[in-house]
Amino acid sequence: MKDNIPSLEMAFPVRARDFLAGGDGAARIRRVLQQVGFPPAIIRRVAIAAYEAEMNIVIHSEGGELKAQITPEVITITARDTGPGIPDIELAMQEGYSTAPREIQEMGFGAGMGLPNIRRCADELEIKSAPGQGTTVNIIIYNR
Amino acid sequence: MKLREVQAILKAEVFTGADKLDIEVEAGFGSDLMSDVLAFACGRVLLLTGLTNTHVIHTAAMIDAVAIVFVRGKRPDKTLIQAAAGMGLPLLGTRLLMYDSCGRLFQAGLKGCSREAGDDQVASGLADNKTRPEWLP
Numbered sequence: 001m002k003d004n005i006p007s008l009e010m011a012f013p014v015r016a017r018d019f020l021a022g023g024d025g026a027a028r029i030r031r032v033l034q035q036v037g038f039p040p041a042i043i044r045r046v047a048i049a050a051y052e053a054e055m056n057i058v059i060h061s062e063g064g065e066l067k068a069q070i071t072p073e074v075i076t077i078t079a080r081d082t083g084p085g086i087p088d089i090e091l092a093m094q095e096g097y098s099t100a101p102r103e104i105q106e107m108g109f110g111a112g113m114g115l116p117n118i119r120r121c122a123d124e125l126e127i128k129s130a131p132g133q134g135t136t137v138n139i140i141i142y143n144r
Numbered sequence: 145m146k147l148r149e150v151q152a153i154l155k156a157e158v159f160t161g162a163d164k165l166d167i168e169v170e171a172g173f174g175s176d177l178m179s180d181v182l183a184f185a186c187g188r189v190l191l192l193t194g195l196t197n198t199h200v201i202h203t204a205a206m207i208d209a210v211a212i213v214f215v216r217g218k219r220p221d222k223t224l225i226q227a228a229a230g231m232g233l234p235l236l237g238t239r240l241l242m243y244d245s246c247g248r249l250f251q252a253g254l255k256g257c258s259r260e261a262g263d264d265q266v267a268s269g270l271a272d273n274k275t276r277p278e279w280l281p
Contacts, residue, residue, distance in 0.1 A: 019197070019198065020198060022199075022202075023198070023199065023202035023203075026202075026206065027202060027206075030205070030206065044206070044207065044208070047205075047207075048182045048183075048206055048207070051202065051203070051206050052179065055199075107195070107197055107199060108176055108177055108178040108179075108193075108195045108197070108199055108200065108203075109177075109179065109199065111177045111179045111180060112179075113177070113179030113180060113183055114179055116183075117179055117182050117183050
């Protein structure tokens, strides 16, 4: 990214198992993108990816942070958590694979579509994780 | 199809958004899995679901859903209704089951979000290919 492009940065703390506030960060990122005037198709992709990433923190981690960095050309979403980490990222990327407990599945989540949904919406996706080390998901979506 | 027609077809109660019944819906999507809603719902969509937790309206907001119909007689609580009212998102409820609700709306001409070659029962205004899984027809 060029240094002379002003970027807008936002950060939201995400609490584990806080299903009431879970999704607020993504909702606020989406609202800002709408106010700035990004195309609806781009906003939709960012919103879906950010929401899934935020809910992953709520469902699977011990808490973390959702960040957005917005420039006219590129939107970067970073979801970082402390938690158990993902032992097998390739497996976690498979549609339908889920480790979410039953009560979370009853809320309409944990269908094993979270990471696949993020991958589908992202232009670039990087997941850094190891057992006991937490997880960092970096999502890049270009405005083009 | 106007939301008013949806209400009539499903004999639905309006929890909030009674002033918005002239809004057009372009397609319907029925699911209790919110990730599937995020993955597959298309265009100016009407969301049908049996879930009444906050994620339903969060999810609806993420995909710019036009309105939500709660099926199987499920009723949202006051907090959810207020949150939806604040977002300008109409909430309706029907006693019909999911299959029957979707079937009646489809029969009345409300398209779904499946995309099959040569099928005219497909909603236009799909966001873009990027939000659809490649394995979907």
